[in-house]
Amino acid sequence: MAIVKMYKVSIIALEQDKPEILQALMNIGVMDITDMSDKAMSEEWAGILNVENPEDRLSKLEEYIEKTKTALSYLSLYDNSKKTLFETKRKIDENTYREIIENQEKLWAVVEEINRMDEKLKELKSEENRNENLINSLIPWSSAEIPLDLTNTRNTTVMYGVIPASEDINRIISDIERDIQECWINIINSDKEQTYLQIITHNSRLEELNNYLRQNGFNKVNFDLKGTVKENIEKFTDNIKKINEEREKLKDKIIKYLDKKNELEVLYDHLNIQHDKIGMVRRLVKTNKVFMLEGWIPSHSVNAFKDYFSKINAECALEIREPEKDEEYPVLLENNRFVQPFEVVTELYSMPKTSEFDPNPYLAPFFFMFFGLMLGDAGYGIMLSLVTAFIIYKYKPEGTMGKMMRLMFWCGISTTFWGAMFGGWFGDIVDKVTSGRVKINPIWFNPMDDPMKLLVWSFIFGGVHLYTAMGLNAYKLIREGKILDAIYDVGFWYVLLTGLVLLLAGGTAAVVGKYMTIIGAVLLVLTQGRNEKNIIKRLGKGILSLYNATSFVSDVLSYSRLLALGLSTGIIASVINTMGTLFGLSIPGIIVLLIVFVIGHGFNILINILGAFVHSSRLQYVEFFGKFYEGGGKAYKPFKINTKYIDIIDRRKM
Numbered sequence: 001m002a003i004v005k006m007y008k009v010s011i012i013a014l015e016q017d018k019p020e021i022l023q024a025l026m027n028i029g030v031m032d033i034t035d036m037s038d039k040a041m042s043e044e045w046a047g048i049l050n051v052e053n054p055e056d057r058l059s060k061l062e063e064y065i066e067k068t069k070t071a072l073s074y075l076s077l078y079d080n081s082k083k084t085l086f087e088t089k090r091k092i093d094e095n096t097y098r099e100i101i102e103n104q105e106k107l108w109a110v111v112e113e114i115n116r117m118d119e120k121l122k123e124l125k126s127e128e129n130r131n132e133n134l135i136n137s138l139i140p141w142s143s144a145e146i147p148l149d150l151t152n153t154r155n156t157t158v159m160y161g162v163i164p165a166s167e168d169i170n171r172i173i174s175d176i177e178r179d180i181q182e183c184w185i186n187i188i189n190s191d192k193e194q195t196y197l198q199i200i201t202h203n204s205r206l207e208e209l210n211n212y213l214r215q216n217g218f219n220k221v222n223f224d225l226k227g228t229v230k231e232n233i234e235k236f237t238d239n240i241k242k243i244n245e246e247r248e249k250l251k252d253k254i255i256k257y258l259d260k261k262n263e264l265e266v267l268y269d270h271l272n273i274q275h276d277k278i279g280m281v282r283r284l285v286k287t288n289k290v291f292m293l294e295g296w297i298p299s300h301s302v303n304a305f306k307d308y309f310s311k312i313n314a315e316c317a318l319e320i321r322e323p324e325k326d327e328e329y330p331v332l333l334e335n336n337r338f339v340q341p342f343e344v345v346t347e348l349y350s351m352p353k354t355s356e357f358d359p360n361p362y363l364a365p366f367f368f369m370f371f372g373l374m375l376g377d378a379g380y381g382i383m384l385s386l387v388t389a390f391i392i393y394k395y396k397p398e399g400t401m402g403k404m405m406r407l408m409f410w411c412g413i414s415t416t417f418w419g420a421m422f423g424g425w426f427g428d429i430v431d432k433v434t435s436g437r438v439k440i441n442p443i444w445f446n447p448m449d450d451p452m453k454l455l456v457w458s459f460i461f462g463g464v465h466l467y468t469a470m471g472l473n474a475y476k477l478i479r480e481g482k483i484l485d486a487i488y489d490v491g492f493w494y495v496l497l498t499g500l501v502l503l504l505a506g507g508t509a510a511v512v513g514k515y516m517t518i519i520g521a522v523l524l525v526l527t528q529g530r531n532e533k534n535i536i537k538r539l540g541k542g543i544l545s546l547y548n549a550t551s552f553v554s555d556v557l558s559y560s561r562l563l564a565l566g567l568s569t570g571i572i573a574s575v576i577n578t579m580g581t582l583f584g585l586s587i588p589g590i591i592v593l594l595i596v597f598v599i600g601h602g603f604n605i606l607i608n609i610l611g612a613f614v615h616s617s618r619l620q621y622v623e624f625f626g627k628f629y630e631g632g633g634k635a636y637k638p639f640k641i642n643t644k645y646i647d648i649i650d651r652r653k654m
């Protein structure tokens with residue numbers, strides 16, 4: 001359980017062999033390639049080394065990737081095959097992979113055709129929206145019988161327009177009919193916002209009429225259409241029908257390409273592999289004839305790496321060496337099956353530096369315990385473990401998701417244990433359903449009945465957590481050869497803080513605690529300012545250091561969240577159970593109970609899983625890591641074949 005030792009690899013080879021060597025490194029999949037582009041920019045190597053810039057090739061590949069992605073997304077819309085919650089990679093052998101890629105020209109024709117149909121579908125959608133908007137704009141005018149293109153005769157003008165509903169339309173019409181007799185006004189429609197008017201007037205009174213209408217908020221409406229409103233609505237409706245028919249034909253054509261979906265997935269992954277390989281050349285340096293790359297491989301892969309490279313056709317100079325003293329290298333963690341899932345907690349914070357030790361073996365048992373204490377319900381724990389176990393068995397998630405699922409499995413075990421200790425089984429559902437006739441008693445105690453007891457134990461667990469962190473800080477200092485610093489900065493604090501704890505305990509322990517407190521305080525005063533040359537400053541700094549005891553107290557108080565979250569889970573669960581049993585145990589009551597139980601407890605478990613994870617992580621990051629852990633390491637990311645849909649098997653692997 002430690003940080004895996006890395007070996008530095010340097011390769012110098014002919015420029016013409018670069019594709020083969022990069023493919024070999026990708027197939028091996030164990031080398032984290034270092035970015036050497038800065039070396040070419042240095043004064044020492046300027047004019048000798050340079051970096052290849054494959055932006056044109058990458059841009060072209062990105063265009064192809066995007067087109068293939070679009071084609072796959074459209075095929076997925078019409079794929080009625082059963083979908084799973086976690087998609088697993090399809091395994092194909094190298095021969096099948098090679099055959100598909102050799103025939104990629106045919107696949108490109110499929111991609112282009114699907115993308116063409118995609119564009120056509122977008123055009124049809126736009127046209128459909130245009131026709132629908134036209135229909136919606138014409139509906140209020142549907143009672144108008146005069147053709148819309150008939151806007152004037154030799155002596156008359158036909159107008160359409162609207163007046164705000166806030167205006168008195170009857171007054172307006174009355175005034176017009178009084179003052180302008182050569183005018184006919186027809187109210188076509190009206191709604192909450194406006195009144196729709198059709199107006200026919202003699203041209204001699206047109207200007208007068210327009211002036212009056214403008215004064216009353218009239219807005220003219222122009223129709224660039226031929227025929228009546230009803231005829232146009234029918235035409236646009238027919239257009240939409242034709243659009244839908246054409247759309248269905250295109251969908252049928254797309255569906256016919258579903259049998260190519262698997263091959264297109266292979267093409268998509270192939271393009272991304274090529275993109276990764278070409279993109280990697282930006283990390284290398286070269287001259288006109290040779291190139292150079294450097295990187296790191298795990299110690300356990302060195303022999304296999306040598307064997308693999310001895311079998312490739314390309315000639316190259318290969319050097320593998322141990323890291324120099326204080327040389328940083330990518331961090332790969334190696335832990336047992338229990339600790340490994342908890343690595344995700346550290347990864348979310350920061351990877352350790354190579355000069356540090358792996359904190360996960362020490363973090364894991366505390367996170368395991370704290371999560372269970374915060375969720376604290378055996379029923380919830382069983383559900384969490386069963387669900388995650390099923391996901392792990394069925395879908396075999398990898399990477400961060402795989403670690404998270406295994407972490408939740410272990411946290412479910414912890415929750416089940418503490419739930420049984422506290423007597424929580426989906427809250428108090430058994431007690432509620434049986435009206436108190438059957439009870440599941442806690443193995444230890446019920447925090448709902450005795451919250452102060454849990455608070456005290458939360459502080460005790462917190463103290464152990466902090467003491468462990470201080471011990472790890474001492475271990476860190478000893479590793480660095482700072483034995484006296486470990487004694488002064490950790491050992492003496494152990495004496496003082498332990499003395500204070502014994503003082504609080506009372507009785508005989510308080511007597512011992514008093515002397516330990518005094519001795520610890522004196523030792524800290526004498527040593528904490530040891531770097532100061534002036535004795536007054538040295539003692540002053542030592543005295544001021546005693547104030548840090550208050551930070552220890554505040555850190556301990558942070559563990560009250562163990563009580564808070566544990567109680568909140570139980571209280572909410574109890575409220576849900578009370579709501580579910582309000583209607584008794586009749587058939588309708590049982591139905592209500594089941595609905596409330598599933599929805600209520602489902603919500604409670606999800607929200608409190610999140611809370612338990614966040615707050616357990618916070619205790620590790622702030623209280624635990626804050627005492628000894630620096631972080632800032634670079635995670636080990638090997639150059640390998642990364643795919644989304646397929647897993648190429650039967651290839652040479654480490």
